[in-house]
Amino acid sequence: MTSNTANLVGFNALYQEHHEWLVRWIARRTYSTDNAQDLAQDTFIRLLNKSSLYSDIRSPRAWLIKVAGNLVTDDIRRKILEKNYVVFLESMPETVYFSPEEQFQLLRLLEQIDRLLSGLRPIEKTAFLMVRLDGLSYKDVAKQLDVSLSSIEKYIAKAMFECYNFTYSD
Known part of the structure; x- marks a missing residue:
């Protein structure tokens, strides 16, 4: 069995064993099953991009909680930022208008500042x-x-x- 095949088998086993549990864990924190599904997928994508063997992870649930927790925090921060941005746009005089591209660029800039x-x-x-x-x-x-x-x-x-x-x- 090649290294890539072993990694894929390890990943599939980890996914099968922990995916539903992780979705429930995230859903309890975000109050959204749809969002929990997305964040769980993002968590496993992070794991899939990891170059080491999945069997090397001693405590898979702890690792998944750490990554998913960070993603939940980022998601909450992004939603707060977007909400504040919408409030800002609504408070602008009608004569000031940002195109959708400018709005998108401004939101990305605000996200960068927030990360910074x-x-x-x-x-x-x-x-x-x-x-x-x-x-x-x-x-x-x-x-x-x-x-x-x-x-x-x-x-x-x-x-x-x-x-x-x-x-x-x-």
Whole structure:
């Protein structure tokens, strides 16, 4: 039996044994069976793209939970982002119009920014966005967030470091 055949047999066995369980696990967290099916498939696709033998995974359910959990988190984050984007578009004056392509590009850009800042705590993200997007001074941000100026300086420095690391890790 070739290595590829052994991998396929191992993958099929793992899929047969854990697929329904994983769909139920995801459905309990997302409250959507259809979405759970999609996320379970995405989880197994990640496994299928893994080059090692499936028999090497000591705890398949733990591995599946970790990958599926990350996908659920990404899915929730994307839905929140899309919802906020729709609210933003609805609040725009009618004279400002984005084409479907521009809307798609803007949404992708927002998703990239969200991924870029995913390692930050909410207050750090908020401070960074207030400075970079709203153009507020560190002092104004400190006042609005009711924290010290030195805290804002640290938050911005950490956010900039995250951006730098993200840029050079791709």
